[in-house]
Amino acid sequence: MATATLVDSAMRLELDGGLDADNKPVMKYKTFAHVRINSTPDQLEAVGTALAGLQIYPLVGIRRNDALSILR
Numbered sequence: 001m002a003t004a005t006l007v008d009s010a011m012r013l014e015l016d017g018g019l020d021a022d023n024k025p026v027m028k029y030k031t032f033a034h035v036r037i038n039s040t041p042d043q044l045e046a047v048g049t050a051l052a053g054l055q056i057y058p059l060v061g062i063r064r065n066d067a068l069s070i071l072r
Helices: 041-052
Strands: 003-019 025-032 059-071
Touching: 003 041, 041 059
Parallel strands: none
Antiparallel strands: 003 025, 003 059
C-alpha cells in the first residue's frame, strides 16, 4: 500500500489585475514558497491578507499548494 508524506508547501495570492482590452478579467499571481507544512488555514489566511495589503492589486483569493512524496 502506498503512503503519502507532505514534503513542501507554497502559498499563492490571487490578485485582481483589472480588465484587458477585450473586457476579460486579468488575474495576477504571487507565490511564496517553503511555507511551513504544519501551518493552519487560519494562519495562511492571516499572512496572505497581510501580504496582500502590500500589493498593488486587490486580493481575490489565497491558495495553498502542497507537494507530496508517494512511497510504497
